[in-house]
Amino acid sequence: MPDPEKRFAEEWRDAAYNCFSSGHKFCREVCPVMQVTGNESWSPTAFHANVVAMEQGSLEVADVAADYVNCTGCGACELRCPNSLFTGDFYRFRTRTVDLVKGVRSLAVRQEVHQPAWRRWNELTAERTHEPVADGVSQERVRDWAQGLDLTVGGETILFVDCEAAFYRPSVPRSVACVLGLAGYGFGLMNEQWCCGGPAAEMGYEEQARRFAEHNLADWRASGVRRVLVLDPHDYITFTEDYPKYFGEAFDIEVVLVVELLAALIREGRLAPHVPVERTVTYHDPCRLNKRKGIWQEPREILRAIPGLTFHDVDRVSQWSYCSGAGGGLAVEKPELTAKISEMRMGKAAELGVDTLVTACPWAERPLTAAGEARSIGVVDLHELLAESLGVAP
Amino acid sequence: MTVTLGDPVVEELRRILGHDHVLTGKADRLNRTRVPAPFPVHRWAERMPDLIVMPGSTGEVAEVLRLAHAHRIPVVPRDGGTGLTDGAVPLRGGIVVDVKRLNQIKEIDLDNRTCTVGTGINALKLNEVLSRHGLLYPDDPASYPCSLVGGRIGTSGWSLIGSRYGHTRDLVLSFDHVLPTGRVIHVGDGIGRKITKSSSGYQLKHLFMGHQGTLGIATEATLKLFPKPEAEFSPFWAFDDYDSAYRTVGQLARAGVATFAGAVLFDEWKVAYLRRDDEAYIPQPASVKALVCAALYGYEDEVRAGGSRLMRIARSMGARYLGDEISQGDWAARHDRYATPLHGRTRSGQVVPMSWHCEDASINYTNLPAVRLAWHEIADRLRRASDVFDDWGMFAYTNGATGADYLTEIDIGIWEQRLDDAAWAAWVSAKRDLAAVALAHGGSISACHGSCREGEVDLVPEELGGGFDVMLAIKRALDPHNIMNPGKYLLDRAYPDQDGSP
Numbered sequence: 031m032p033d034p035e036k037r038f039a040e041e042w043r044d045a046a047y048n049c050f051s052s053g054h055k056f057c058r059e060v061c062p063v064m065q066v067t068g069n070e071s072w073s074p075t076a077f078h079a080n081v082v083a084m085e086q087g088s089l090e091v092a093d094v095a096a097d098y099v100n101c102t103g104c105g106a107c108e109l110r111c112p113n114s115l116f117t118g119d120f121y122r123f124r125t126r127t128v129d130l131v132k133g134v135r136s137l138a139v140r141q142e143v144h145q146p147a148w149r150r151w152n153e154l155t156a157e158r159t160h161e162p163v164a165d166g167v168s169q170e171r172v173r174d175w176a177q178g179l180d181l182t183v184g185g186e187t188i189l190f191v192d193c194e195a196a197f198y199r200p201s202v203p204r205s206v207a208c209v210l211g212l213a214g215y216g217f218g219l220m221n222e223q224w225c226c227g228g229p230a231a232e233m234g235y236e237e238q239a240r241r242f243a244e245h246n247l248a249d250w251r252a253s254g255v256r257r258v259l260v261l262d263p264h265d266y267i268t269f270t271e272d273y274p275k276y277f278g279e280a281f282d283i284e285v286v287l288v289v290e291l292l293a294a295l296i297r298e299g300r301l302a303p304h305v306p307v308e309r310t311v312t313y314h315d316p317c318r319l320n321k322r323k324g325i326w327q328e329p330r331e332i333l334r335a336i337p338g339l340t341f342h343d344v345d346r347v348s349q350w351s352y353c354s355g356a357g358g359g360l361a362v363e364k365p366e367l368t369a370k371i372s373e374m375r376m377g378k379a380a381e382l383g384v385d386t387l388v389t390a391c392p393w394a395e396r397p398l399t400a401a402g403e404a405r406s407i408g409v410v411d412l413h414e415l416l417a418e419s420l421g422v423a424p
Numbered sequence: 425m426t427v428t429l430g431d432p433v434v435e436e437l438r439r440i441l442g443h444d445h446v447l448t449g450k451a452d453r454l455n456r457t458r459v460p461a462p463f464p465v466h467r468w469a470e471r472m473p474d475l476i477v478m479p480g481s482t483g484e485v486a487e488v489l490r491l492a493h494a495h496r497i498p499v500v501p502r503d504g505g506t507g508l509t510d511g512a513v514p515l516r517g518g519i520v521v522d523v524k525r526l527n528q529i530k531e532i533d534l535d536n537r538t539c540t541v542g543t544g545i546n547a548l549k550l551n552e553v554l555s556r557h558g559l560l561y562p563d564d565p566a567s568y569p570c571s572l573v574g575g576r577i578g579t580s581g582w583s584l585i586g587s588r589y590g591h592t593r594d595l596v597l598s599f600d601h602v603l604p605t606g607r608v609i610h611v612g613d614g615i616g617r618k619i620t621k622s623s624s625g626y627q628l629k630h631l632f633m634g635h636q637g638t639l640g641i642a643t644e645a646t647l648k649l650f651p652k653p654e655a656e657f658s659p660f661w662a663f664d665d666y667d668s669a670y671r672t673v674g675q676l677a678r679a680g681v682a683t684f685a686g687a688v689l690f691d692e693w694k695v696a697y698l699r700r701d702d703e704a705y706i707p708q709p710a711s712v713k714a715l716v717c718a719a720l721y722g723y724e725d726e727v728r729a730g731g732s733r734l735m736r737i738a739r740s741m742g743a744r745y746l747g748d749e750i751s752q753g754d755w756a757a758r759h760d761r762y763a764t765p766l767h768g769r770t771r772s773g774q775v776v777p778m779s780w781h782c783e784d785a786s787i788n789y790t791n792l793p794a795v796r797l798a799w800h801e802i803a804d805r806l807r808r809a810s811d812v813f814d815d816w817g818m819f820a821y822t823n824g825a826t827g828a829d830y831l832t833e834i835d836i837g838i839w840e841q842r843l844d845d846a847a848w849a850a851w852v853s854a855k856r857d858l859a860a861v862a863l864a865h866g867g868s869i870s871a872c873h874g875s876c877r878e879g880e881v882d883l884v885p886e887e888l889g890g891g892f893d894v895m896l897a898i899k900r901a902l903d904p905h906n907i908m909n910p911g912k913y914l915l916d917r918a919y920p921d922q923d924g925s926p
Contacts, residue, residue: 047840047841048766048777050840051465051777052460053459053460053505053779054460054567054570055504055505055570056569056570056759056760058570059549068525068544069524070505071447071449071455073455076451076455079454079455082465083454086465086466089450089451093449094449094450110569112760113766
């Protein structure tokens with residue numbers, strides 16, 4: 031067995047055995063990929079068992095790299111794992127499938143085992159400093175979404191806008207900017223924003239991810255940024271989990287999730303939604319907020335503050351098994367699986383008889399919108415909906 | 425069988441199933457090799473299939489079996505792969521037929537109270553849909569969140585609330601079954617799909633349940649449904665000694681309360697283990713040595729009345745009720761606690777990563793105390809032989825509403841990372857001894873898992889007597905080339921002219 035595999039298997043040995051020797055697979059019925067494919071090779075259990083096989087010398091990373099594509103990084107399996115649920119505290123142990131999957135992907139890339147679409151995606155990202163989410167992505171156009179909003183660049187607090195929202199769904203950051211402006215909450219734009227680097231890290235291109243992170247942090251430091259507002263759940267994970275891992279204690283930037291900020295502003299009476307929005311909605315918990323960060327109350331607080339809405343809520347635990355399929359690079363390498371997962375999610379919304387699915391994740395919105403067309407269910411971003419009810423829709 | 429792209433069998437399978445549903449990768453095969461039953465990890469490679477197929481219809485399963493029959497290729501069906509015997513573990517390579525794509529709900533018949541599903545569906549997912557109609561499919565194994573209907577049929581599963589609703593054999597009304605030759609038959613009571621009682625012909629339904637994949641593959645099943653119960657009551661009681669708890673569980677089970685769905689007895693070893701190593705254990709006074717819980721389901725008025733009666737009985741036996749909070753919480757958490765795989769102890773008390781292994785038998789009420797002591801002695805022998813084993817105590821669960829017999833279970837922790845040939849041999853021998861104790865006390869080797877694993881299987885001919893010869897005759901008649909799950913249940917003996925191999 032090549033050395034890197036050996037080291038990796040040693041690092042993950044006990045975690046892999048804890049899953050392997052349980053074998054109870056409660057994760058399976060909440061895993062979005064398993065739900066639409068039924069393929070056990072792409073289950074959280076298999077992702078752990080493979081490490082035991084690597085340790086035995088029965089598998090190399092090249093044998094399995096393509097299997098590890100089939101994970102959206104949603105984290106449902108970790109929540110549903112009996113090891114985490116009932117016995118983990120004893121060892122201070124938690125099942126960490128998401129990290130394991132990222133680890134195997136990175137191990138593969140380091141050994142030059144590439145997935146074709148991921149490689150191309152990261153090459154283009156490196157060229158353009160942003161993900162190729164739409165035609166015309168370039169550094170010059172990263173602030174195009176803000177045209178006409180009269181926003182300044184710099185300051186202690188800046189708004190970081192993810193690639194998908196900046197280049198494909200500009201109405202989301204525009205709404206956020208208008209709402210914050212209404213509340214009198216001061217912020218600027220980033221001086222030279224690059225992609226956060228999170229997607230590269232998720233696809234295994236760790237060196238590139240770190241390079242992007244270093245650029246962004248250096249840019250923040252150079253312009254005296256102390257606080258970064260993020261509207262995208264994926265960015266929120268990158269800044270609160272990856273960046274501290276890269277920079278250790280030196281990373282002293284405050285990261286603020288816009289949804290939490292807006293809920294607080296409503297609570298304080300600084301925002302008062304008053305324009306009725308006559309829609310029948312349900313809310314899609316973005317996986318990275320609900321499953322990975324435990325943030326589910328604030329989006330509901332915002333929705334309940336909007337007059338006119340008929341809100342059919344589905345509790346956060348039931349939503350452990352929901353996903354848009356857009357995360358973890360799946361949409362880049364296997365868009366057909368993303369589409370199936372979004373269709374399944376939209377099917378759950380359809381059962382509620384709603385006309386609108388509200389979410390708070392720009393990445394989820396594209397595949398969910400496509401899936402909603404067949405069922406005449408619209409997809410609206412929470413930030414946009416709030417802006418509408420505040421009378422400041424851009 | 426060698427898997428190469430040029431192999432005509434593989435090509436034919438791809439033609440039948442489509443390219444994406446024939447899996448030949450190393451990891452695909454490794455991950456269809458084991459189940460949670462004790463497994464010699466160090467001999468993983470010996471249990472590998474040659475390839476996996478994922479059929480999407482009964483017709484495709486039939487075509488695969490016709491092909492395998494013609495070429496004499498071993499076939500092992502795999503459903504949830506959550507079984508505690510090794511029905512889904514390939515012993516001779518060949519084709520694993522993984523039914524997880526057969527997971528559609530075909531029909532919910534509200535008037536006849538049945539539903540028809542692909543056997544690849546999980547009961548929890550099915551009940552999410554049924555609950556919208558106020559209905560329940562009450563097949564409730566410990567593996568409820570992950571086992572599949574087909575595996576429940578193949579093992580003739582056992583349900584925690586079976587004393588009220590029956591077990592898998594009672595709840596599955598009929599199913600499409602693909603015979604080893606590829607012929608599709610429908611078995612039920614008589615031929616009806618939704619008939620719950622027939623006396624027409626041989627009663628074949630039971631024959632095609634619990635065969636551990638040796639007689640074919642169930643693909644579509646019609647299930648009996650019940651109103652989703654309005655009320656649940658699940659009292660837990662504490663006792664100062666096993667004998668009081670044992671007497672109490674007997675009284676509760678014999679009380680004849682119609683909403684009674686089951687009772688569980690925890691022995692001293694189990695309580696000591698929970699106290700020592702269960703993260704969720706809520707501290708009880710050291711005087712607590714044994715526990716009993718019961719579960720009742722039904723309409724609120726009947727559950728209230730039945731619950732009062734059971735509370736009265738328990739009180740009269742000296743039981744101490746643990747209160748609503750512990751009772752409700754512990755019962756609600758029953759599935760999640762099915763797996764406590766993270767740690768056990770060496771004899772010196774060192775915490776080590778161990779996995780949970782549940783060994784079961786069906787034992788009459790009157791023999792529970794004797795079997796319990798004999799089983800703990802076997803576990804103790806194992807523990808003295810090697811630090812890879814730990815005794816995690818015993819449960820006894822009612823099998824039925826009259827309290828005649830109990831699923832009797834001893835939980836043994838195994839440190840799988842340290843398993844070697846010597847430890848495995850000690851394990852197999854202990855497994856044989858556990859089965860022998862069950863038989864010596866008039867019991868059956870297994871209430872719910874099946875009895876085809878190494879060790880226990882040696883005693884199956886003794887348990888069944890002349891019935892085992894009937895099994896051999898049936899096996900040979902239905903599977904002339906011994907392709908279905910060969911090597912299981914000593915059924916190779918049906919083929920003396922084939923050297924016991926296909």
